[in-house]
Amino acid sequence: MKKEIDLIQNQLKNLGYVSSSIDKNLNLPDAIQHLKKEKNAVLLAHYYQEPDIQELADYLGDSLYLAQQAAKVEADIIVFAGVHFMAETAKIINPTKKVLLPDLKAGCSLADSCPPNDFAKFKAQHPNAVVVTYINCSAEIKALSDIVCTSSNAVKVIESIPRDQEIIFAPDKNLGRYLIKETGRDMILWDGACIVHEAFSFEKIVALAKQYPKAKFIAHPESESPVLEIAQYVGSTAGLLRYVQEDASSSYIVATEAGILHEMQKRCPQKTFIPAPVEDDTCACSECAFMKLNTLEKLYNCMLYELPEITLDSKLMEQARRPIERMLKLS
Numbered sequence: 465m466k467k468e469i470d471l472i473q474n475q476l477k478n479l480g481y482v483s484s485s486i487d488k489n490l491n492l493p494d495a496i497q498h499l500k501k502e503k504n505a506v507l508l509a510h511y512y513q514e515p516d517i518q519e520l521a522d523y524l525g526d527s528l529y530l531a532q533q534a535a536k537v538e539a540d541i542i543v544f545a546g547v548h549f550m551a552e553t554a555k556i557i558n559p560t561k562k563v564l565l566p567d568l569k570a571g572c573s574l575a576d577s578c579p580p581n582d583f584a585k586f587k588a589q590h591p592n593a594v595v596v597t598y599i600n601c602s603a604e605i606k607a608l609s610d611i612v613c614t615s616s617n618a619v620k621v622i623e624s625i626p627r628d629q630e631i632i633f634a635p636d637k638n639l640g641r642y643l644i645k646e647t648g649r650d651m652i653l654w655d656g657a658c659i660v661h662e663a664f665s666f667e668k669i670v671a672l673a674k675q676y677p678k679a680k681f682i683a684h685p686e687s688e689s690p691v692l693e694i695a696q697y698v699g700s701t702a703g704l705l706r707y708v709q710e711d712a713s714s715s716y717i718v719a720t721e722a723g724i725l726h727e728m729q730k731r732c733p734q735k736t737f738i739p740a741p742v743e744d745d746t747c748a749c750s751e752c753a754f755m756k757l758n759t760l761e762k763l764y765n766c767m768l769y770e771l772p773e774i775t776l777d778s779k780l781m782e783q784a785r786r787p788i789e790r791m792l793k794l795s
């Protein structure tokens with residue numbers, strides 16, 4: 465009987481169909497740990513994932529840390545609990561490995577705000593500019609770039625470029641404006657943004673800060689300029705985590721995706737973390753709907769059937785790899 469079930473599962477797998485029905489009695493975290501060992505797979509997860517997924521990760525981190533870990537992986541399979549551009553980056557660095565993403569629809573509004581054809585035309589208008597792209601973009605955009613950066617190393621990447629060199633920065637205009645301020649460089653910005661970080665309300669944050677006068681306000685650089693201007697610390701998810709661990713305050717208003725609060729609370733159980741308020745009270749806007757598409761069930765199925773898999777054209781991977789490797793070398 466077991467043989468027949470395996471045969472049917474294999475046929476389903478070959479057809480690209482993955483069954484979503486899972487035995488209700490199955491302990492999913494245990495089953496996922498078991499599959500990791502059985503398949504020699506490694507699980508990389510971003511801080512914006514559901515807490516139960518974060519807890520299962522072999523490597524949990526921000527975009528830079530996850531790209532660095534992906535570059536060192538020895539396992540046969542990389543399972544990426546994050547969004548598409550992150551898994552795609554892992555595949556570009558590891559073209560011969562199998563890279564899985566629990567839900568292929570886990571995209572990114574920022575990456576979507578930069579269509580490759582439009583960006584190629586934009587780039588052609590500035591033929592002498594060096595193209596720096598934030599890692600939150602598609603492989604096609606990376607292939608059009610000179611160097612990639614993340615929010616952890618963006619200042620360092622910009623500062624590595626000669627001062628008289630013209631720079632295009634894409635796709636995030638908010639991070640771009642922040643970098644112009646931090647580095648004093650005048651960059652040509654692509655008009656892209658993240659829907660999650662643009663949803664924070666400046667007025668409501670100010671009101672909340674008055675309500676909690678002892679709380680420090682900290683923000684991710686994808687937030688809009690007025691929000692960043694009142695932040696006592698601005699940084700990547702890893703930077704925000706480091707800050708709350710090292711800083712002496714006991715409470716923080718946090719302007720980034722709410723998933724980060726799990727790790728903050730875990731590292732600083734005695735401190736209080738308040739998610740920054742958003743414009744629209746009717747939605748869970750400080751949650752990234754793309755990140756939250758990954759669930760334990762999908763993660764289990766994805767590891768069991770080894771689907772969905774990230775596949776990319778080899779020429780595209782080769783072109784996109786160079787700017788990523790330049791970034792990794794610099795970090």
Ligand code: 13P
Nearest residue numbers: 526527528614615700701
């Ligand atoms: P970090 O690299 O800071 O984790 O940012 C990832 C991201 O998608 C922010 O929205």
Ligand code: SF4
Nearest residue numbers: 572573574658660752
């Ligand atoms: Fe993309 Fe924004 Fe989600 Fe980050 S939070 S993955 S930038 S949509």
